[in-house]
Amino acid sequence: MIYQILSNKWRPQEFNQIIGHKYLIKMMVNSLNLKRIHQSWLLSGMHGIGKTTIARILAKSLNCKKDITSQPCRTCANCKAIEKGKFLDFIELDAASKTRIEDIKIILDSTQYPPIQGRFKIYLIDEIHMLSKHSFNALLKILEEPPKYIKFILATTHLKKIPRTILSRCLHVHLSSIEPTCISNYLEQILKKENIDIKKEILNIISYSSEGSIRNAINNLELIISSIKKKKIKTSYVNKLLGIFDKHSIFILAQNIIKNNIHSVLKILDYAEKIGVQCNNIISSLIIFFHNLSIIKITTLKENNLINEKSKYKQKIYILSKKILFQDIQNYCKILIRGKKYLKYAPSPRIGMEIILFQIYQYTNEKYHVS
Ligand SMILES: Nc1ncnc2c1ncn2[C@@H]1O[C@H](COP(=O)(O)OP(=O)(O)OP(=O)(O)O)[C@@H](O)[C@H]1O
Ligand SMILES: [Mg+2]
Ligand SMILES: [Zn+2]
Missing domain, CATH: 1.10.8.60 (Helicase, Ruva Protein; domain 3)
Structure with a gap:
């Protein structure tokens, strides 16, 4: 038997198998039940959170032989063909490789022909932000008033790059990252x-x-x-x-950041590099750590069940939380989150991470007048 990777093997095939995105799912289910489905959807959000998966379920819901339904049967020829990726009226395009106006014209020409197999012809255009300005303009009319048998689902990981003219013609839903x-x-x-x-x-x-x-x-x-x-x-x-730092090393690192002991911080980073820990993972772990520290500060140890840790470790965090002000933790988090966003622009991840930690060092120095 051909081995199928887990993410494909367990790709949700029904709306109720989707994790998160409750608002979008509810909206799609309702509109399918009412048979009032918007002609152009825009799904935005980071990679791997379900944009393509949801689009495929929507395609099935619109083309199931049973009816337009929020619970496609998965046994009719159309449902089966969509699940196998062999449905002629579900056209998946990667805009990243079809950015030119000529490519879009081919798509536009093909919209003149009604569906062959199903009720609707559905175009899923992925990474839509990659289109050129001319290509976006060429799409405007068809997005606003497509033939009755056409539905568009546009997907993007870069919402900011989508022109307003496109946004205003679509039903836009932003998919958040999953908890x-x-x-x-x-x-x-x-x-x-x-x-x-x-x-x-x-x-x-x-x-x-x-x-x-x-x-x-x-x-x-x-x-x-x-x-x-x-x-x-x-x-x-x-x-x-x-490439993740273990929780005790993160604790020691955070402890030294709080003490403003920059030499020890740098030594810990050397150690992290030696054992192959990735810099963005260290920053993420620090954000989570300091966030947990904030929660500890605003709740009592007993009522705090947010931190999923054994009690001895929790006790250590609790003691550490006494050594820092809530406001300072929030500023650390701000510096870390902002820094993480710009990490990719640094000449190397290590330099980027050092810049972020130097900012925290400087912040503490300035605030407490340490020379
Ligand atoms: N919300 C979700 N619920 C359950 N599984 C999911 C969800 N999102 C993603 N997955 C899993 O991740 C895999 C990839 O999801 P999908 O292709 O839908 O992501 P995407 O948002 O389209 O990503 P990209 O932006 O890279 O195209 C799916 O096959 C599935 O196994
Ligand atoms: Mg996708
Ligand atoms: Zn069906």
């Missing part, structure tokens, strides 16, 4: 179906490092499963494989 706890629970469900046992702590590490993308999380899970022979997977191995 780590949802991702972790979802991975657990997949493992159950695969009959594989991996402890929750490891699933949490994978979820937090996937930065809100389900595809990233499933791919990392697959990497771990396929790189290990033994049944018992060690946390330290997972950290190493994913």
Whole structure:
């Protein structure tokens, strides 16, 4: 049997299997039930959160032989063809490779012909932000008033690059990144179906490092499963494989940042580099750590069940939280989040990370007049 990667094998085929995006799903289900479906949708959001998956389910819902339905049968010829990627009236295009006006003209010409197999001819245009200005302009009319049998689903990871003229002609829904706890629970469900046992702590590490993308999380899970022979997977191995700093090292790093001990901070970064920890992972871990610290400061230790940690470690964080003001933690987070956004522009990830940590160092120095 041909091996299918986990993210394809478990790609949701029905709306109720989608994780997150409750508002969009509810809206699509309602409009399908009422049979009032907008002609042009624009789905924006980061990679691997379900844009293509949702578009395919919508295509099935519109073309199921049963009826236009929010619960396509998955057994009729049309549903089956869409699931196999062989449905002639569902046209998936990657705008990144078809940016020119000539390419768009070919698409526009093809819209004159009604569907062959189904009720609707559906165009899913991915990475739409890559189109040239002329190509966008050429699309305006058809997006606003397409033939009755045409539906457009545009998808983008860069909403800011979409012209207003396009936005105003589409029903735009932004898909947020997925919460780590949802991702972790979802991975657990997949493992159950695969009959594989991996402890929750490891699933949490994978979820937090996937930065809100389900595809990233499933791919990392697959990497771990396929790189290990033994049944018992060690946390330290997972950290190493994913290039993540273990939680104790993050604690020590945060402790030194709070003490403004820049020499120790740099030494820890040397160590991180030596063992192959990725800089953006360190920044993400620090953001999560300081955010947890904020929560600890505004709640009592007992009522705080947000931090999913064993009590001894929690106690240590609690003691550390006494050594810093809430306002300072918030400013650290601001510097870290802003810095993470610009990390890709630094000459190297290490330099980028140092710049961010120097900003925190400078902030503390200026605030407390340390020379
Ligand atoms: N919301 C979700 N619920 C369940 N699984 C999901 C979800 N989003 C993504 N996945 C998983 O990730 C895989 C990739 O998702 P999809 O192709 O829909 O992402 P995308 O948003 O279109 O990404 P890209 O921007 O890279 O095109 C799916 O096959 C599925 O396994
Ligand atoms: Mg996609
Ligand atoms: Zn069907």
